[in-house]
Amino acid sequence: MMENSFNTIIQYCEHCDKEVTCNVVEKYETMNSFGNEASILTKRAYCPYCQHELWVGELHDFNLTQRQAAWRRENGYLSIKQLEELPVKYNIGKRPFSQAIGLGEQTFTNYLNGSIPNKSIQHLLVKVYNNPAYYLELVEQNKNLLNEITIIKTIKAAHDLLGRNESSTLFLYAAYIIAKCGDVTPLQLQKMLYYTQACFIIFYNKLAFTDECEAWVHGPVYRNLWEKYKDYKYESISQAVQVPQLKSDEEAILNIVIEYFGKYSGKVLEEFTHKELPWLKAREGLAQNEPSNRIIDNDLIFEYYTSIKNKYNIVSLADIQSYIDKLW
Numbered sequence: 001m002m003e004n005s006f007n008t009i010i011q012y013c014e015h016c017d018k019e020v021t022c023n024v025v026e027k028y029e030t031m032n033s034f035g036n037e038a039s040i041l042t043k044r045a046y047c048p049y050c051q052h053e054l055w056v057g058e059l060h061d062f063n064l065t066q067r068q069a070a071w072r073r074e075n076g077y078l079s080i081k082q083l084e085e086l087p088v089k090y091n092i093g094k095r096p097f098s099q100a101i102g103l104g105e106q107t108f109t110n111y112l113n114g115s116i117p118n119k120s121i122q123h124l125l126v127k128v129y130n131n132p133a134y135y136l137e138l139v140e141q142n143k144n145l146l147n148e149i150t151i152i153k154t155i156k157a158a159h160d161l162l163g164r165n166e167s168s169t170l171f172l173y174a175a176y177i178i179a180k181c182g183d184v185t186p187l188q189l190q191k192m193l194y195y196t197q198a199c200f201i202i203f204y205n206k207l208a209f210t211d212e213c214e215a216w217v218h219g220p221v222y223r224n225l226w227e228k229y230k231d232y233k234y235e236s237i238s239q240a241v242q243v244p245q246l247k248s249d250e251e252a253i254l255n256i257v258i259e260y261f262g263k264y265s266g267k268v269l270e271e272f273t274h275k276e277l278p279w280l281k282a283r284e285g286l287a288q289n290e291p292s293n294r295i296i297d298n299d300l301i302f303e304y305y306t307s308i309k310n311k312y313n314i315v316s317l318a319d320i321q322s323y324i325d326k327l328w
């Protein structure tokens, strides 16, 4: 696995009975993280003379934090960093945020400090994180607890997120895929966006966009996007598109989707989706060729790909291949 030394620490070695300058080694270790095996990035210091590991408080704290973060990921919890993003993106203080989503004034701060929410609150937090529309409903329910200015500011922030989250993100990612691939059919594009959603869940524990997809005969379809490109039918989308500017974490996922899923035809990708639970479940009771505009619930997609991440132990981006091999 990856292993490199990145800095040095001066520490007392009890075996050598002297202060030594030792390298800090950073590496991935498979360890038991609260009942689950997980690959965790650790930092450890070793004496250069006797090779014993030296106990360094700050490295111990770092490793513990990493284990806790792994535990959160494994169990579908938001990371502390994601929790910290919440009041920022909704432009509201921690305490009013806590009240806005129906929790006690201090409760959310406790979660920021590491206390673990119960299952239903965890579910609530993930939903608030992914779905500004749901957050707006909660604000509406709890607005008597908040002051006027707080309400106006946070509602505006949620609306801004909605405007950015819905379709514009989806269309931006579509433009990126078209520009990078050069040769992509509408069917292929739909499926690559569906797997973009899957990869965001697997690697970032969040949705790429909140647009809902429908369980059509030929797999999951984002209707607005389909409308835009439907005239190309089974041909490549021959539209000159500039590569849009994306954030590096978005690009990382889209490049993986292009590399790992983009090599398959639309038909093959369609067959992949036909083997997966979200599409199958949304179409329960329908005949094979029966048209349907049933929604594949984003919660279901979220849960399904979280379970895939755990089942196939997908840690690094390239690990996605092990899941594709299963679908193939």
Ligand SMILES: [Zn+2]
Pocket (backbone or CB within 6 Å): 013, 014, 015, 016, 017, 020, 047, 048, 049, 050, 051, 052
């Ligand atoms: Zn030593």
